[in-house]
Amino acid sequence: MGPILEIENVSLHFGGVKALDQVSFSINEGEIFSLIGPNGAGKTSMLNCISGLYQPTSGSIRYKGKDITDMKPYERTALGIARAFQNIALFAHMSVLDNIKLGRHTLMKSGVFSGGIYVGKASKEEIEHREKVEEVIEFLELQDIRHKPVGTLPYGLQKRVEVGRALALNPELILLDEPMAGMNGAEKERMSQFILDMHEVMKTTVVLIEHDLGVVMSLSHHIAVLDFGKRIGFGTPKEVRENPDVIKAYIGEDTVIEGGKTW
Numbered sequence: 147m148g149p150i151l152e153i154e155n156v157s158l159h160f161g162g163v164k165a166l167d168q169v170s171f172s173i174n175e176g177e178i179f180s181l182i183g184p185n186g187a188g189k190t191s192m193l194n195c196i197s198g199l200y201q202p203t204s205g206s207i208r209y210k211g212k213d214i215t216d217m218k219p220y221e222r223t224a225l226g227i228a229r230a231f232q233n234i235a236l237f238a239h240m241s242v243l244d245n246i247k248l249g250r251h252t253l254m255k256s257g258v259f260s261g262g263i264y265v266g267k268a269s270k271e272e273i274e275h276r277e278k279v280e281e282v283i284e285f286l287e288l289q290d291i292r293h294k295p296v297g298t299l300p301y302g303l304q305k306r307v308e309v310g311r312a313l314a315l316n317p318e319l320i321l322l323d324e325p326m327a328g329m330n331g332a333e334k335e336r337m338s339q340f341i342l343d344m345h346e347v348m349k350t351t352v353v354l355i356e357h358d359l360g361v362v363m364s365l366s367h368h369i370a371v372l373d374f375g376k377r378i379g380f381g382t383p384k385e386v387r388e389n390p391d392v393i394k395a396y397i398g399e400d401t402v403i404e405g406g407k408t409w
């Protein structure tokens with residue numbers, strides 16, 4: 147399959163800091179793609195450029211052949227790009243169900259108030275809306291906690307709800323910023339399985355930022371490696387693992403890039 151996202155010479159400067167420096171790569175439709183690199187390498191900045199939170203200083207971003215570089219975040223959401231945040235962006239006092247429902251509000255054409263007045267369009271939309279939310283709750287196995295306030299849940303489950311909120315937007319491209327941060331081994335395995343199912347069952351293209359290289363190497367079809375804002379590696383897990391520049395950037399660690407190692 148061809149590329150769904152093409153990043154071309156993207157730079158992002160904050161004053162003198164080059165968070166991204168002429169970075170290019172493309173992501174194939176339907177694949178699991180990972181962005182890796184040390185702290186401060188520019189991974190989150192790249193996701194921000196893709197989701198529209200930041201505007202690149204220069205360069206372009208094409209989604210399904212269309213230049214989206216100047217589009218607002220909500221316009222990108224409408225095109226099928228959704229994002230789960232590194233720091234959970236949920237409403238702690240609201241239930242799991244309501245948080246996931248809220249994720250879909252940006253997509254609803256009928257306003258919040260039209261439901262009670264104009265039955266036709268609003269009700270059809272409301273049914274679709276509800277069906278998708280239920281599908282996500284089932285997919286991420288959140289049935290038992292659907293009515294629990296998110297703030298009362300363990301961190302790992304909150305991360306799963308955060309992913310659910312993005313998934314409820316029915317994205318073709320989902321951006322997951324460290325969805326496994328702070329999780330134990332069993333929780334990571336579970337999240338890995340959900341990511342694999344997003345790819346295999348939902349046919350969603352997944353862009354993942356993850357520090358656990360074991361997870362990255364086993365899940366990803368392709369990987370881009372950033373260091374100080376520059377792309378220092380790109381390819382399959384095998385290619386990246388054997389790339390001398392990547393190994394060099396990994397100095398101070400064992401030079402074998404394997405499971406259990408983090409970056």
Ligand SMILES: Nc1ncnc2c1ncn2[C@@H]1O[C@H](COP(=O)(O)OP(=O)(O)OP(=O)(O)O)[C@@H](O)[C@H]1O
Pocket residue numbers: 160163164165183184185186187188189190191192
């Ligand atoms: N809004 C901002 N204002 C100023 N500098 C920023 C801003 N956002 C990011 N940076 C800087 O850009 C660089 C890249 O940061 P970024 O958060 O993208 O890295 P990262 O690879 O995601 O790191 P981490 O793994 O720690 O999340 C860092 O030097 C950071 O301090």
